[in-house]
Structures are given as structure tokens and as C-alpha cells.
Amino acid sequence: MKNILFYFFLVGFPFFGVAQIVEQPIDSLTEKMIIVEGDSIFRSSIDLDEVYLFGRLEFGSYKEKLRYYILRRKTIKVYPYAKLAAERLVELNDSISQITKKRHQKKYTKKVQKFIEEEFSEELKKLTRTEGQILVKLIYRQTGETAFDLVKELRSGWRAFWYNTTASMFDISLKEEFHPDQVHEDYLIEDILQRAFASYRLDRQESVLDYDYAQLSNKWSLSGKREK
Incomplete structure (x- = not known):
């Protein structure tokens, strides 16, 4: 993985x-x-x-509290990679659009691949399975596209299929999306990010997705009260 x-x-x-x-x-x-x-x-x-x-965090049990703080640690760890991915994608698209010859585009791509390998390979290899899955979700948050689709666009559909199939062996999907309005864990990730932005622990980068954090907070807060 x-x-x-x-x-x-x-x-x-x-x-x-x-x-x-x-x-x-x-x-x-x-x-x-x-x-x-x-x-x-x-x-x-x-x-x-x-x-x-922000309101004070409240948990129904110690297990729920522990889950949140583990999720927070992992989210804060991988967020900078997702932020960087979104920034580099914009730079890539801008740069490629200005290169007219495919031969020059290929040469440019090889140079920046070498840059990535030298600077980030060791850090990415240290990610756990759950950290990798959170990273895939955050990439969708920042770009609006799944990791699978991004690989497919920049390489081939076969390679995207192959790597997604291999990733599934490690219980991780490159097709994972981010829906804080539908999935509670995704909302918790968004809550973690917003609190980290507010405390300047992380550099803010707005999501390209269409949702409002304040409305999400009200929704999940009311949902929790109804469950109780």
C-alpha cells in the first residue's frame, strides 16, 4: 500500500x-x-x-473519544500532502498548457517526478493503511477528483485499475471520495481540519466541494441528539 x-x-x-x-x-x-x-x-x-x-468536544464514551483523537492525529499528519497535491495539480495543469510539444511535456514530467521521488518518497512510505485512506479522502476534498481518476487522467485507465485493485488488497481504495454531509467520519475529519485551521496548526486551504461547515455541524449535532 x-x-x-x-x-x-x-x-x-x-x-x-x-x-x-x-x-x-x-x-x-x-x-x-x-x-x-x-x-x-x-x-x-x-x-x-x-x-x-467552537463548542467543547463531547463524547458518548471513552472509546468514541479515543477514536476521535486517533483520527485527529492521522488527519493532521496527512493533510499537508493533500494540500500540496492540490497545489501541484494546479501548477501542473498551468505548466502543461503552456508546453505545446508532447516531447517537451514528457521531458518536463520526468524532471518533476524525480523531484517528488527525492523529496517525498520516504515520508509517503511511512504512512499506515488508515493514514493512506484518509489521504485519499483529503485529495478528493482538495481537488474534487478521486486518486483513481487523477492517475487515470495522467497515465492510463489500465494502470489506474491495476493500482486500485492492488490497493484493495490492503483495504484501501483509490476511488474513495469525501462526503462530510453523508458520512460521519468524514464530518469528523472536516471538524478536525477547521479546528486546526482556527488554531493555526494547519495552513488553511478551502475545499473545492460544495458544503458549509456550519450547516454540517448543526446537522450532525442534531442527529446525535436524536440518536440519544
Whole structure:
């Protein structure tokens, strides 16, 4: 599985808390309030970054709490790779579009593949199975495409099929998508990211997917209350 993820980065992407506080009187701003986990989120009407005041994390059991913190550790570990993948994909598309001859495109690709191999191969090989699957999900979050489709676009459909089949042997799918509005674990990953962004633990990169974190938080919070 580790070799599969390295291959994906090699051929797929050649080129390789504490909430933010706005120190202004609240009554000086026209604001809209959004409720998230029982707390307020203020969105100012003037050109300021969104400010999230996150509610306290609550867990139904120690097992649930442990699961969340393990997921947080793994998500924070692999997120920088997904962020880099999205950035390199944009750079790749921009660069390739400016190279008219296929021979030059191939030469360019080989150079950046060597760059990836030298800088990131050892780190990617250290990922566990679950970390690899989270990475595949985050790549979809950042690009809107599955790892399978990205390999297919940049290589051949047969290679994408082969590597997805091999990955399945390790209980990991390159076709995995990211749906925080439908899958609870995906929502937890998004929650982890938003809290890490707010505390400046991770550099923010917005998802290309169409969902609203505040609405998701309300949805899953209400869903949890109904289950209880």
C-alpha cells in the first residue's frame, strides 16, 4: 500500500483550539450569527475572515473519544500532502498548457517526478493503511477528483485499475471520495481540519466541494441528539 501511494504521488502530482479573534466591538459590525455545536459563529458584513467559536468536544464514551483523537492525529499528519497535491495539480495543469510539444511535456514530467521521488518518497512510505485512506479522502476534498481518476487522467485507465485493485488488497481504495454531509467520519475529519485551521496548526486551504461547515455541524449535532 505504501508503494501504491508513493506511485500515485509520483505520477499523479509531478512537482511536488484557539479561534481567531477580531478585536473590534461587536456592536460596530453588522453580523449574522450561525449556531455550531451550541455556540455562535459570527460572520461580519465587512471584509474580514470568518471567526469560528467552537463548542467543547463531547463524547458518548471513552472509546468514541479515543477514536476521535486517533483520527485527529492521522488527519493532521496527512493533510499537508493533500494540500500540496492540490497545489501541484494546479501548477501542473498551468505548466502543461503552456508546453505545446508532447516531447517537451514528457521531458518536463520526468524532471518533476524525480523531484517528488527525492523529496517525498520516504515520508509517503511511512504512512499506515488508515493514514493512506484518509489521504485519499483529503485529495478528493482538495481537488474534487478521486486518486483513481487523477492517475487515470495522467497515465492510463489500465494502470489506474491495476493500482486500485492492488490497493484493495490492503483495504484501501483509490476511488474513495469525501462526503462530510453523508458520512460521519468524514464530518469528523472536516471538524478536525477547521479546528486546526482556527488554531493555526494547519495552513488553511478551502475545499473545492460544495458544503458549509456550519450547516454540517448543526446537522450532525442534531442527529446525535436524536440518536440519544
